[in-house]
Amino acid sequence: MATNKTALLLAVLCLFLVSEIGMLMVEAQVQRPDCGPKCASRCSKSWKPEMCLQTCTACCNTCEGCVPAGPTASKEVCRCYAKYKKGRCP
Incomplete structure (x- = not known):
């Protein structure tokens, strides 16, 4: 039972990390200079x-x-x- 909770927590943390990285990449693309x-x-x-x-x-x-x-x-x-x-x- 403890391993299931740990695995679920780890999966949620990984999902959160991936979404944050995606948001940072989009933000970096938006801030391109207008040359x-x-x-x-x-x-x-x-x-x-x-x-x-x-x-x-x-x-x-x-x-x-x-x-x-x-x-x-x-x-x-x-x-x-x-x-x-x-x-x-x-």
């Missing part, structure tokens, strides 16, 4: 706008939404953005 408008502004004067938008979006997602404002802003505004060398992030 579209930031990168559109950043790439507005680019001579290759499509490539600029692709690389800017990748950098923005990596840097948790940090993109230097406007096409001429310094990359030093975002430390993560500035660490990529050789023009990887526009």
Whole structure:
């Protein structure tokens, strides 16, 4: 009888843990940065706008939404953005 209660308690705890992990995963997906408008502004004067938008979006997602404002802003505004060398992030 005690093993049945223990097994039931363990099953309930495992179910609770799985539901909490699922909620955390959904929450993490919801909090993705909105890079579209930031990168559109950043790439507005680019001579290759499509490539600029692709690389800017990748950098923005990596840097948790940090993109230097406007096409001429310094990359030093975002430390993560500035660490990529050789023009990887526009």
